[in-house]
Amino acid sequence: MIKRFFALLLLVGIGAIFAGLLVGYEPDPELNTTARYYADRTAADIGSANIVTAIVVTYRGLDTLGEVTVLFLAAAIVGLVLSRGRKEHAAKRDRTPVGELLRTGSRFLAPLIMLLGVYVFVNGHLTPGGGFQGGAVIASGMLLLLLTDPLKHFSHTLIAAVESLSGILYVAIGLLGIFLAGGFLDNRILPIGTLGALFSAGAIPIIYSLIGLKVGAEFSTILADLSDTEEL
Amino acid sequence: MAILAMATGFILILIGFYGALTNRNILRMIVAFTVADTGVNLVIVANAVPAAEAAARIIDPVPQALVLTAIVIGVGVTALMLAYTYKLYEKKRTLDITKFTDLKW
Numbered sequence: 134m135i136k137r138f139f140a141l142l143l144l145v146g147i148g149a150i151f152a153g154l155l156v157g158y159e160p161d162p163e164l165n166t167t168a169r170y171y172a173d174r175t176a177a178d179i180g181s182a183n184i185v186t187a188i189v190v191t192y193r194g195l196d197t198l199g200e201v202t203v204l205f206l207a208a209a210i211v212g213l214v215l216s217r218g219r220k221e222h223a224a225k226r227d228r229t230p231v232g233e234l235l236r237t238g239s240r241f242l243a244p245l246i247m248l249l250g251v252y253v254f255v256n257g258h259l260t261p262g263g264g265f266q267g268g269a270v271i272a273s274g275m276l277l278l279l280l281t282d283p284l285k286h287f288s289h290t291l292i293a294a295v296e297s298l299s300g301i302l303y304v305a306i307g308l309l310g311i312f313l314a315g316g317f318l319d320n321r322i323l324p325i326g327t328l329g330a331l332f333s334a335g336a337i338p339i340i341y342s343l344i345g346l347k348v349g350a351e352f353s354t355i356l357a358d359l360s361d362t363e364e365l
Numbered sequence: 366m367a368i369l370a371m372a373t374g375f376i377l378i379l380i381g382f383y384g385a386l387t388n389r390n391i392l393r394m395i396v397a398f399t400v401a402d403t404g405v406n407l408v409i410v411a412n413a414v415p416a417a418e419a420a421a422r423i424i425d426p427v428p429q430a431l432v433l434t435a436i437v438i439g440v441g442v443t444a445l446m447l448a449y450t451y452k453l454y455e456k457k458r459t460l461d462i463t464k465f466t467d468l469k470w
Contacts, residue, residue, distance in 0.1 A: 140386035144379055151375040160367055160414060161425075168425040184426040189433060200434050207441030211448040265437050348437070355444045362451050 180325035181258040181334040189263065190337050190344075194307065194318030201300070201347055208351040208358075215358045231281055239281040246274035254345030258334040264341040268348025275353045279360045287357050296350035299343040306336055306343070370411035377404030391450045391460045395443060402439045406432045 164172060171184055171192065181187040189197050247270075254267025275287070310319035320340070326333035381401025385394045413428040454460055 137387055140383065143386070144383055147382065148375075148379055151379070155368070155372055155375060158368065158371065164423065164425055168427055171426055172423050185429045185433065188426055188430040193430065196434070200437060203438060204441050207445055211444050214445075214448045214452055263433075265433060269440075352440070359444070359447060359451075 176328055179320060179334055179337070180328055181320075181337055182329050183258050183260065183263070185261075186258045186263050186337060186341065187334075190258075190340050191318065191320045194340075197344070198303070198307065198318070201303070201344060204348065204351050205296070205300070208354045211355050212358050215362060235281055239277045243274045243277050246277065247271050250274065250345070250349065254342050255338060256331070257341040257345070258337045259329060259331070264344030265348050267341075267345040268350075268352060271345070271349035272352030272356060275349075276356055279356060283360055287353065289354070289357070292350045292353055292357070296347055296354070299347040299350070303340060303343045303347065306340055310336070367411045367414040371408055374404045374407030374411060377401065377407060380404075389461050389463055391453065391462055394462065395446050395450065398446070399439065399443055402435075406435055406439075409435070 163169075171188060175181060175184045175187045179187040179191050181191075250267045250270035250273075252267075253262040253270055254264045257263030257267065306322070307318040309322050311317050313319075314321040318340070320335035320337045323335045323339075325335050332338070378401045381397045381399075381404060384397025384400065388394050388397060409428045409432050413425040450460070453465065457464060
């Protein structure tokens with residue numbers, strides 16, 4: 134009881150700080166210098182209709198490489214932690230078969246969901262969306278398959294191959310930027326094209342597709358690892 | 366509008382903290398943390414709208430790029446927490462955080 138009281142006291146304190154921030158908040162009258170630079174220059178320099186994509190993939194491309202690495206590390210550690218001392222798969226318990234609706238529905242929907250994911254990351258430079266979002270959509274398709282058959286085993290070799298290949302290609306394209314354009318991960322190794330076309334913004338669609346595949350593979354690895362704990 | 370989104374974000378953070386502080390089940394604490402995480406993201410995104418939004422018709426893209434990163438890293442952190450929770454459960458067969466007293470002194 135006393136613990137709950139202290140928790141509430143702490144929350145009231147934090148709430149007071151938040152309220153102060155909220156009352157004192159005044160939105161900037163206009164964009165600050167950094168945002169203004171991105172807003173004005175993206176179309177001419179990068180050729181990407183989606184400014185957020187231009188920032189994530191090109192202006193701050195190195196940070197995105199780091200982010201993908203962090204995600205890879207998280208997936209690897211989840212695999213390591215869960216695989217250690219894992220018992221051999223116990224004899225498969227009799228489980229209630231999943232219903233007709235879920236089975237047929239997932240067979241019908243899973244390919245469509247993956248297609249949507251591919252659409253989202255291929256159009257990352259044109260519409261809101263991109264590699265991370267598309268990868269998450271692909272992984273949600275995998276989740277649907279896992280829900281239908283929790284004991285299903287995805288081919289870990291295939292997922293690992295997709296992940297490593299896209300990672301290596303991502304870095305390779307970044308290195309190409311040093312030699313052919315202005316610097317690491319510069320997107321102008323390919324022609325920028327017209328703003329708003331599918332094949333525009335230089336290497337951004339390729340890089341974001343690779344990121345999408347990599348993120349999708351990483352999330353799928355995490356999901357598969359977590360679902361392998363089923364027998365506990 | 367931005368103020369409303371920001372207030373919602375702050376409230377979500379508070380709800381998340383409340384849940385993390387008062388629940389003893391580790392899984393519930395993880396859910397509470399993700400709620401607080403969402404609140405933080407909402408506050409950052411709400412911060413991106415300049416006052417003359419109708420005139421400028423453009424929103425500060427930097428916070429959006431930051432939040433994109435934050436969401437993805439949040440998923441990674443959640444996955445790690447779940448994996449460790451599984452190991453803890455395997456060890457002690459309980460999810461009650463007060464039963465884990467090995468580091469207490």
